[in-house]
Amino acid sequence: MKSDLQIEIRKAGDNEYYFLFRLPNGGIFISKFFEDNLEAVSTAEKTKRSAMEESCYQEKKETTNESYFIFNIKKNAPIGQSSIYKDKPSMEAGIHYMKNYLVEAEIVDLTT
Numbered sequence: 001m002k003s004d005l006q007i008e009i010r011k012a013g014d015n016e017y018y019f020l021f022r023l024p025n026g027g028i029f030i031s032k033f034f035e036d037n038l039e040a041v042s043t044a045e046k047t048k049r050s051a052m053e054e055s056c057y058q059e060k061k062e063t064t065n066e067s068y069f070i071f072n073i074k075k076n077a078p079i080g081q082s083s084i085y086k087d088k089p090s091m092e093a094g095i096h097y098m099k100n101y102l103v104e105a106e107i108v109d110l111t112t
Helices: 037-050 088-104
Strands: 006-013 016-022 028-031 057-061 067-071 080-082 106-109
Touching (some): 006 037, 016 037, 028 037, 037 088, 037 106, 067 088
Parallel strands (some): 006 106
Antiparallel strands (some): 067 080
């Protein structure tokens, strides 16, 4: 297990919590906002459990040929999305990293 793998629970504002996972080459995966800390932690745990499922990843392309991906669990509303990559191979590397390492990441609450 890589000891630096963390899913960071953060606070964005009053009653706004989210989580992020750092991807290679300066990329990140960032969740949508949640109304409370417990919901953010619970969704981070569900995301960890589903990270290896190919069907959870939806590749997207900007009009500028930049790429990013959205993560869904069982075709529900999106959980979050990656940062934007300059090209598809970089985005695919981010998906590969998330699939292989998110399950090992420790959830760290940075809101307290």
